[in-house]
Amino acid sequence: MAASLLQTPFSLSCLSNLPSNSLIFTNSTLLSLHLPSRTTTRPNRLSLKANVSLTNNSPLTTTSTSGLSDNEKGKVLLEVKDLTAVIAESKQQILKGVNLVVREGEVHAIMGKNGSGKSTFSKVLVGHPDYEVTGGSVMFKGENLLEMAPEERSLAGLFMSFQSPVEIPGVSNISFLQMAVNARREKLGLPPFDTLQFYGFLSPKLAAVKMDAGFLDRNVNEGFSGGEKKRNEILQLAVLGADMAILDEIDSGLDVDALQDVAQAVVGLLTPTNSVLMVTHYQRLLDYINPKYVHIMEDGIIVKTGDISIAKQLEEGGYKSISPA
Numbered sequence: 001m002a003a004s005l006l007q008t009p010f011s012l013s014c015l016s017n018l019p020s021n022s023l024i025f026t027n028s029t030l031l032s033l034h035l036p037s038r039t040t041t042r043p044n045r046l047s048l049k050a051n052v053s054l055t056n057n058s059p060l061t062t063t064s065t066s067g068l069s070d071n072e073k074g075k076v077l078l079e080v081k082d083l084t085a086v087i088a089e090s091k092q093q094i095l096k097g098v099n100l101v102v103r104e105g106e107v108h109a110i111m112g113k114n115g116s117g118k119s120t121f122s123k124v125l126v127g128h129p130d131y132e133v134t135g136g137s138v139m140f141k142g143e144n145l146l147e148m149a150p151e152e153r154s155l156a157g158l159f160m161s162f163q164s165p166v167e168i169p170g171v172s173n174i175s176f177l178q179m180a181v182n183a184r185r186e187k188l189g190l191p192p193f194d195t196l197q198f199y200g201f202l203s204p205k206l207a208a209v210k211m212d213a214g215f216l217d218r219n220v221n222e223g224f225s226g227g228e229k230k231r232n233e234i235l236q237l238a239v240l241g242a243d244m245a246i247l248d249e250i251d252s253g254l255d256v257d258a259l260q261d262v263a264q265a266v267v268g269l270l271t272p273t274n275s276v277l278m279v280t281h282y283q284r285l286l287d288y289i290n291p292k293y294v295h296i297m298e299d300g301i302i303v304k305t306g307d308i309s310i311a312k313q314l315e316e317g318g319y320k321s322i323s324p325a
């Protein structure tokens with residue numbers, strides 16, 4: 001790594017010994033750095049493109065630029081078949097046969113009662129070591145995701161925003177992001193951004209998530225409020241990009257304005273070739289991000305799939321109003 005990057009004293013070794021939910025920050029490759037896919041032909045990665053209509057007073061809605069009708073299907077990004085998984089330590093089964101297909105350009109939401117397995121599913125997808133897959137298959141962009149190490153999953157274009165983002169004491173946000181972006185550039189055979197170049201790259205992303213520049217010099221997530229951490233996660237997504245972003249409860253802890261900012265930033269990241277899989281409990285996020293599909297998870301499987309009307313039904317009648325299809 002270029003010395004010019006290291007304005008803040010920084011060593012990868014400081015990223016070790018992090019809690020288990022910090023697998024993306026392990027030092028083997030500096031996390032599932034949300035690095036780009038091996039296919040470098042995708043034009044839409046890492047861009048905050050405005051394929052969306054945004055107004056302050058109306059829900060954020062995606063508008064397809066692909067020219068495809070609703071009935072024409074995009075390329076499959078993720079295909080999960082009969083996925084089962086247990087907690088590595090106790091061998092308790094949590095996922096009991098999850099099936100899900102996500103295509104390019106689609107936003108999917110997973111809802112479900114507390115403890116139904118939503119976060120476990122998300123974490124299994126990114127290869128969290130707390131869980132062991134015991135059956136089924138997961139293909140991501142035509143490759144066997146389950147055979148990839150967590151950092152390879154990131155290299156393949158998977159990003160996950162955790163329900164409880166980790167803190168990284170001693171590492172400033174800007175150093176972290178710069179290092180992550182430059183690691184990615186190195187993989188692509190590109191020269192690293194120096195500090196000035198990086199700031200030019202970062203500025204529009206910072207503006208897109210409406211984040212104060214003061215947060216850049218603070219240690220990653222250290223002392224951030226719950227909402228600030230969530231906003232910072234979306235900044236990471238904006239900076240690092242992804243073919244598929246898994247967002248676990250990004251709405252938790254956000255005030256109404258922050259919710260709109262974060263939702264707007266996520267919508268701004270959508271392109272016809274990437275996708276979002278979000279876990280949420282509340283319709284309000286879905287009103288902004290407008291998923292194509294809403295799935296209900298119950299006891300480790302998806303028991304119902306529909307459109308946003310399911311979320312409205314849930315809001316009004318609770319889970320008892322949703323009977324498995």
Ligand SMILES: Nc1ncnc2c1ncn2[C@@H]1O[C@H](COP(=O)(O)OP(=O)(O)OP(=O)(O)O)[C@@H](O)[C@H]1O
Binds near residue numbers: 112119130
């Ligand atoms: N590492 C772990 N160790 C022990 N139990 C676990 C672990 N991970 C998940 N579980 C258990 O598995 C079940 C599913 O948890 P998970 O976090 O996936 O649920 P969830 O649907 O995301 O819930 P919530 O809506 O409350 O976030 C819960 O009973 C939880 O206690």
